[in-house]
Amino acid sequence: MATTKVPEAATSVTRRERYIPQEIEQKWRDVWAETQLFKMDREGDGGRPKWYAITMYPYPSGDLHIGHWYAMTPPDAAARYRRMLGFNVFFPMGFDAFGLPAENAAIKHGAHPWEWTMANIENMRQQMRSMGTMFDWGQEVITCDPEYYKWNQWFFLQFLKHDLAYRKEQAVWWCPGCQTVLANEQVIDGRCERCETEVYQREMEQWFFRITKYADELLSYEGVDWPEPVRIMQRNWIGRSEGARVSFSTEAGAAIEVFTTRPDTLWGATFMVLAPEHPLVETLTTDEQRGEVEEYIAQARRQSEIDRMSTEKEKTGVFTGGYAINPVNGEQLPVWIADYVLVTYGTGAVMAVPAHDERDFEFALKFGLPIVPVIARADGAVRSVVRFEDVRESGAFAEGLHGLDASVAQADDEFHISLHVSRADDYVALLRAEKKPGSWISFAGARNGLVFDDAAIELASVANDTEIVRRVTETRGNWFDAIRRAISRDPRTAMEILRTQPFYTAEPDVTYHHDYGAMINSDELSGTPGEDAVRVTIEWLEARGAGRGEVNYRMRDWLISRQRYWGTPFPIIYCDTCGIVPVPEEDLPVLLPEDAEFKPTGESPLRTHEGFLTVPCPQCGGQGRRETDTMDTFMDSSWYQYRFLSPHYDEGPFEPEIAKRWLPVDQYTGGIEHATMHLLYTRFFTKAMRDMGLVDFDEPFMRLMNQGIILGEDSEKMSKSRGNVIDPDDLVFEVGTDAVRLFLMFLGPWEQGGSWNSRGIAGPQRFLDRAFSVVVDTAGSHVEDREDDSTRALRRRTHQTIRDVTKDYDTFSFNTMVAHLMEFVNELMRVKGTDGAHTRAWREAIETLPLLLAPAAPHIAEELWQRLGREYSVHDQRWPAWDEALAAEDTIEIAVQVNGKVRGRLTLPADVDETHALATARVNERVAEHLSGATIVKEIYVPGRLINFVVR
């Protein structure tokens, strides 16, 4: 393979040579490039099993930061390890080159997105080379290249053909900052994932991918090895709920469809609530209520999504004046509208069961609606039924509680205050107090156990604060005043103590509870046990045609339209006669025009581009208009793993024979932040491709690993404004690539990430220094054929290290991998000065070291390999195997415990038997001391580890 000339090693070492990484690293990178050492072996000659590893490609922001190093160099080591194990490894890199920053740069600085992006790519590619990774740049993928995005368009057309893409008018998230719509997955806490601007919903006609068709299949991870946290996040995101769809007829004619997970509570429905945007609101609203309803809808629309989502917010809503009929008992239910019902989930309407749903309960309390329990508590107790008819007239908290009887009791050092609430309005006042912002006492604990009648709220353990206790004791029933006075004396301390006090309820009588207990108050189904209730009710509903079982998902279809320029144009033409017309495949790609005016106007800049916009209709030849939105960039990353294999192939998105050889991807790595975006979309894509007959497997990535985040030295996110950014280029200049790579691996568990520590890098630096001198100083020394205890010990350490490092690579345990190498080198340092450094065992050790070092620190490994006089390249060598017999210890140290405390240590032959070990332990001086005068009740012997004498 290596026909290119490899630089010669320094022949005579006259002085002790120092390790100067800057000198050797660039040299070897050049050699690897020249000899095409890491060129992809596409055809897979020699029958090596393939290993396809990818680490998520970056956005070409222009600057490679330490986070990229952290994401890329440990997986590079893992890929190199696989290569040495004998796999045909492919580990590519590319750029996720479409997206907003390029466009923003264009708007801000007038640079064209293409030029800006390509310049950044060039820059980052250069920086990436200094990481010493085995990327084959010949396989690079750049998504903004027409040769790439042509296939985005092609996929879109296939999806359209297979009814997986559709256009629909729907309320979608709008980001005013980015001036585009966003997918649900890109909205985090009501803000844009990218620019953190508050988003809102608006009705727009957009393109969607039918990802929900695969909702159930996406819940299964059969055959793939993915981290549990990612799987759980995806599962939560998909949000599968089993329940029933029930139809409530109305006087106005149209029925209200409702989805519920608790059909067994149907008899407890006492009102209905529609989302303000629900289409039936218009028809159901009576003339008397119309004004109020319209005002509410207008106000709901004005509210920002963040306000609306707040769970702290008090429930609001208005009565429409309309009624619906409960199909199970014919009761008339008033229909309300309220913004706590989401138009995007289920049917946008709920049946309200205040006795068993917290939100409905709050709503019922506030508006004085009836509460009818229909499920017994799981413990079997049936509570009294209370109706809050007169609640609306209740007094406000500000005026103080009335009808309260408080009593105080002291038991040991605990202080109990019982509040007997005997009137409904006091109870409501308590609830209000909890909600009141800035109210001077927190009733947080009251939430889950609300009290009525003679039940008690107990303020428990107001201990440790004698002042409050004393005052409360003095004033007895008037404890509010006592606390108030304590607060005025020392507000901070008093509030602090009060805030920590849980409020207990003794026996809550009226509350919501969502137990799955037996059904009550439910006509003929009363008495149905909780475990059967849902199923039996669904059967009952289906038998009567009143409803049917249904599964609902939280996940929506994937919205792929974006009102921006820098993305893939949709291959779609709108024609007044023919409607939506796909661009014929042979006309692809639909090129993104270079001369668009990109200004954020809320419409795609393409809309104002006449040359792009107006085209003849491919069907009738009449005048047509192109779709001017572009595709979400997650489209690009959904299938880039296929394109890497043959990035310039022009007869399809990928080359079938090559794909067959290499797919699916064996090892994928990247940040967990993509759990519900990219990682979900790409799974969907592969499943869709499978169903279109393009591939024959179900999952794109067999094994996934997620790295953590590297924080700044101050444990804060690295950012220019904080000034805590670590520049990898500077580091490489100072300490060299290998040291940076090792340090990042050594930091801690890779999944956990960690804070940067600029002092810590000295460790790996010193380690490489020593590794260098251990090999270089002794590479030329004579070798004696000698065997004794010390050579056996050295070989043992060598083989143990091989074993440990191998295991660490298999489990992505990079930090312990480095630690094991350090221990090995420390041992070599000890032996180096002795005559042990002139033995075969020594030679074996120093030849093993570069091999074990090669994946993590590829440059120094190559240098040392050459210094040892071995043939280029160390990276073509076979990963060393360990000999279990050589790795085995011949003596073992056993800890001897007496009653679980270590009292002595024994060094025994590894093959010692239990009897002998115990006998030796008993006569051990210190152990005997602790045993004397006691009776041995039990003797525990753990082979190779310890002995425990249990004595009395």
Next chain:
RNA sequence: GCGGAAAUGGCGGAAUGGCAGACGCUGCGGUCUUAAAAACCGUUGGGGGCAACCCCGUCCGGGUUCGAGUCCCGGUUUCCGCACCA
């Protein structure tokens, strides 16, 4: 609120239920040096003792076990995801 992860020296972290603190950083002492840096050697959880040794110690409270950082129950704190999802 729901779901997940985590908590171990001054710091990052290690530890199939079996000697807690591997490895590294920092600190301290030493060798070399005119000196410093680098390098190398020793030491570095807390407390007591001249010493041999002893006691305490893995977020808090219980439990299981001969033995718990590890398993079980209850709680606290931090981080992450979702969040009025019917």
